[in-house]
């Protein structure tokens with residue numbers, strides 16, 4: 231017997247409709263490429279998203295056609311999120327930090343028809359357009375009078391003239407909720423990048439789940455600043471969850487330095503922010519160097535890479551900001567786990583609570599996870615045994631766009647490529663990417679643990695640990711370190727700092743001081759590149 235409830239597809243247009251109707255006056259504030267601050271409301275945003283939809287009709291774009299963006303976090307990008315997907319086209323957010331050859335490759339692979347870009351990326355568009363064979367229209371996200379003359383980019387129009395010509399009476403089409411809504415290519419550390427193709431259903435369910443109290447806990451009372459880019463995994467779904475709750479949105483645009491972020495947070499009374507550790511590191515350095523405090527920030531969700539304990543402590547102890555450590559990936563829309571404590575942890579001493587907060591957290595309803603051994607056998611949830619992490623759920627990919635890479639699933643589960651432990655309360659702790667784990671004398675050393683201890687040293691700004699081949703132990707860890715400006719620490723001092731903090735055999739064999747650690751397009755440490763840089767490195771003879 232079927233239930234007798236209304237059947238209404240979960241569509242992305244429904245989110246902005248809701249925000250317009252119920253939170254029409256809630257603000258969306260953006261720092262623009264021009265440097266000034268732009269502010270308007272959800273009502274204004276919804277109106278202009280409908281104009282975007284009309285403008286796409288005007289270009290004769292078909293249902294399911296791809297519209298690409300090369301853009302920062304800002305109000306025009308948000309309008310494209312809703313206007314493109316809401317009208318049945320697919321929003322393809324491209325990461326502008328990728329190499330131009332990679333951008334060309336993915337634009338062609340996605341068969342993008344339109345490319346909308348912020349003016350900061352004009353040189354990039356000039357470098358790639360001749361090789362992007364499917365793009366028919368280029369839209370510069372600016373006013374008509376800012377449209378670059380003689381840019382060499384064919385059929386270039388300004389966003390404002392393009393949507394300005396449209397009526398706002400567009401009616402969102404209703405279609406199957408399993409229709410594709412947006413796509414994002416993975417970082418592609420091995421081989422060509424592959425795309426996750428999200429649907430209206432998966433994105434809406436993810437937005438619901440992300441807003442839950444034990445997940446990102448987003449409400450109409452929040453002012454959210456997503457530093458996580460809208461060009462990578464939909465800024466962790468925040469543009470959708472914010473509309474679903476009516477939260478104020480504050481977009482940083484291109485200004486990601488500590489000073490700009492801090493000033494925006496203070497000016498807009500931001501209560502909640504989301505970012506990767508490398509960006510927060512710049513913010514914390516700015517705060518401590520200038521003796522500043524946050525007056526409204528209460529919580530921050532940190533993920534994308536392991537959040538070092540020193541960062542969680544600094545936010546918590548020095549600034550009274552709760553850190554929610556999150557784990558996920560492009561293939562998971564991206565949220566998988568988030569770390570909040572349970573009631574039973576209330577009575578624990580601070581130190582014990584911190585041990586839990588350092589973990590990547592508990593699975594969100596909608597994500598099922600397990601750890602398995604090499605034979606695929608499920609391993610116990612004892613917080614000690616680690617294995618390959620597999621996941622499944624309605625916002626996790628079934629396959630990549632165009633079937634690239636074949637069937638990724640193993641008995642219906644998606645192998646994440648991460649290695650971790652799960653404890654009896656279901657808290658996941660990521661040890662490493664499976665290819666980064668260091669195998670020493672038959673035991674595994676977590677490169678994340680080695681890095682976390684190094685960055686807890688007051689003179690260390692950033693650290694990256696890799697394994698170096700060793701004749702006896704197979705591999706031994708070394709740690710590459712960037713010192714904080716004006717700070718000093720020697721190799722021996724840093725190695726001494728490890729004593730008592732980890733087992734003796736897990737202490738790295740050496741410290742290599744470097745000026746910078748190579749970061750990938752999503753702010754993650756590029757261990758492949760670091761290995762290449764240190765290819766002639768020899769372990770000290772012991």
Ligand code: AMP
Nearest residue numbers: 533534535536556557558559560660752
């Ligand atoms: P991406 O698909 O670019 O978002 O990268 C996903 C990968 O980032 C995951 O598979 C993890 O290896 C890593 N990652 C994300 N969040 C965390 C975290 N909190 N701790 C450790 N690694 C993380």
